[in-house]
Amino acid sequence: SYELTQPPSVSVSPGQTASITCSGDKLGDKYAYWYQQKPGQSPVLVIYQDTKRPSGIPERFSGSNSGNTATLTISGTLAMDEADYYCQAWDSSAYVFGAGTKVTVL
């Protein structure tokens, strides 16, 4: 079955840029999606179809996807961006999630 690999954690200083990677075999041939989940809350879609932001998602969230790696970038990170982030793809009639990356804003 298809697998997506994310780093367990990423640390970033306020105002700096956080980059979260998601790796999978030929992931660039599929669409990548990203979700933000804060403690005790349901996930929120922050990037869809590699680069698009749903309505209401701040411009500081951006995405890219090429080769075997998709990347979620948070520019000018705020304290409120501290959360778990999950990548997701669709493969062989199944939705696949990465294990998640905890972003800590120090």
Add this chain to the structure above:
Amino acid sequence: EVQLVESGGGLVQPGGSLRLSCAASGFTFSSYEMNWVRQAPGKGLEWVSYISRSGSIIYYADSVKGRFTISRDNAKNSLYLQMNSLRAEDTAVYYCARVPNTARAFDIWGQGTMVTVSS
């Protein structure tokens, strides 16, 4: 307001059964594909099952195939998950989630309902 509200979770013994429900409001339920996604305590997200708009196409994760059954009632704006032969590893928060018409993702999530499988 677009909303999904799950119910039906609780404590059940190993080998037991439970039926989850998800009530949709604020959108035309029959026009959207739906899914169940779960999250074990302290763990990541795991997709469980998918159902098409009409209910004619259904997919399951290997971990629940043969034990769980997804269904929907478009007249009642409701999604269901019948869970049989429950195991300790099925303990999780279960979310229902909507698929937008333009992407293979989940754009609307419910608040989740907790299922605990324990003796």
